[in-house]
Amino acid sequence: MIDLDEFPLVTQPADEFLNPRQRLDYEAERESCIEWLLTFGKDPDTATGYAEGTVEPRCYRMDRFYRYVWEELEGGYTANVTHDHADAWMTHLAKRDVGATHKRNCQKSIKMLFKWRHHEHGLGEWDPEITFSPDSSTNPHDYLTREERGKVREAALEYGAIPNYNNLAPAERDRWKQYLAQRFEKPKSDVAPADWERANGWKTPSLVWTSLDAGLRPVEVERATVSWIDTDNEVLRIPKEDSSKNRDHWVVGLSSRTAEALSKWLDERDAYPAYDDTDAVWLTRNSNRYQTSSLRYLLQRLCEIADIDTTHRSMSWYAIRHSVGTYMTREEDLAAAQAQLRHKSSETTMKYDRAPVEDRQDALDRMG
DSSP, X not given: OOOOTTSOSSOHHHHHHSOHHHHHHXXXXXXXXXXXXXXXXXXXXXXXXXXXXXXXXXXXXXXXXXXXXXXXXXXXXXXXXXXXXXXXXXXXXXXXXXXXXXXXXXHHHHHHHHHHHHHHHOOOOOOOSOOOOOOOOOOOOOOOOHHHHHHHHHHHHHTTOOOOGGGSOHHHXXXXXXXXXXXXXXXXXXXXXXXXXXXXXXXXXXXXXXXXXXXXXXXXXXXXXXXXXETTTTEEEEOTTTSTTOSSOEEEEOOHHHHHHHHHHHHHHTTOGXXXXXXXXXXXXXXXXXXHHHHHHHHHHHHHHTTOOOTTOOOOTHHHHHHHHHHHHXXXXXXXXXXXXXXXXXXXXXXXXXXXXXXXXXXXXXXX
């Protein structure tokens, strides 16, 4: 059975718009759609579904489309969205001052929605009246600057941390016990000193630092297994069957700090029952493997801790990966960046062959 916990079945804006019965109907509609897309969506004849990393962000855009229909076209809830509704949303997007890439992604999402409606409800597939040209820019998406990388690395040490158990007065300790009971979903009476150690553990630093070194894609965080990790040689050894978009084994370098954090996490990891029956390196608080949405949430929280302004920035987990490509190209060369990022083609890595904006700003200062 497909686990839909990481998917936005009913977003908060939709929940605020709907009454309880409408909410149940919409949730059922979304659940049916997402399950079909993950199981059959790519090729219904061979029961080949889309990747979770593809479906999850498009679900948010589908939800925005539904809400546009409710708020602007129908004046209320309906699950029966039509081609006319879709064309109206495309016209609305065409008039908005947003990037071509965003418009194209919205259109792809609605095509995906109507592909499901075609196969499951007999509605014809959608042929949009308006199409959007590709973005001509070859720049990578938003990335963390060198300074921001350092701030995120330090924020990972602060994330979820609490005061030392032995340094707390009884009243303070009692308040933190209540916090830990809620955080770990257990009775307050069961909270023990070991929960303090868990709260201040090495899971998040090891995940974040490994991604900062290796530029892990979300799907690679999800697939990462203990067998990848070679702390003695300070590398990840990613087998070809787990390599995203590749056919080769990869050996990816790690910094000494990251290797040490991973070593501490592997020792700590063995103490948690949630990991008894899995070789996953990292699990969420709910014992699920990390997905695109949970990683995006984590990065957003790290940016808040680090006081990094993300206004007008698309701060997905790929911002970490793009920073690796940008600065590895600068410090070494394209070949090093290609190997570190596990690109099959050097052409993919070429987009990082440009000076970061702060370097260009420094050059302007020197030019006077």
